Amino acid sequence: MRYLLALGLLLLLGSGCSKSAPWQGFYYLEDNVSIRYVSQPLDTLVACKQWAKDVAENKPDTSGKDHFECARDCIRLKTGQYQCDNNGEFKGSFEAE
Numbered sequence: 001m002r003y004l005l006a007l008g009l010l011l012l013l014g015s016g017c018s019k020s021a022p023w024q025g026f027y028y029l030e031d032n033v034s035i036r037y038v039s040q041p042l043d044t045l046v047a048c049k050q051w052a053k054d055v056a057e058n059k060p061d062t063s064g065k066d067h068f069e070c071a072r073d074c075i076r077l078k079t080g081q082y083q084c085d086n087n088g089e090f091k092g093s094f095e096a097e
Helices: 002-018 045-058
Strands: 023-028 065-072 074-076 082-084 090-095
Touching (some): 045 090
């Protein structure tokens, strides 16, 4: 009986480990390669895309094409750059009007 309880507890605790890593959004102004805006960790790709849309609608006007990336499991390095497991799984852009 104790064996079954211990096995059940391990399965329950182990199921929390399968949660996917949070998303992080990166927004670049025009064709610049320097990141201008970085999101807080976000739960879903949809939330990351919405964050990028909100940045595009609320940032100072620029001419050209802005780009954004949504990536998972990102850490900020001592250099200030970000390292992500999937290196920008989703990329998109917004045309300035």
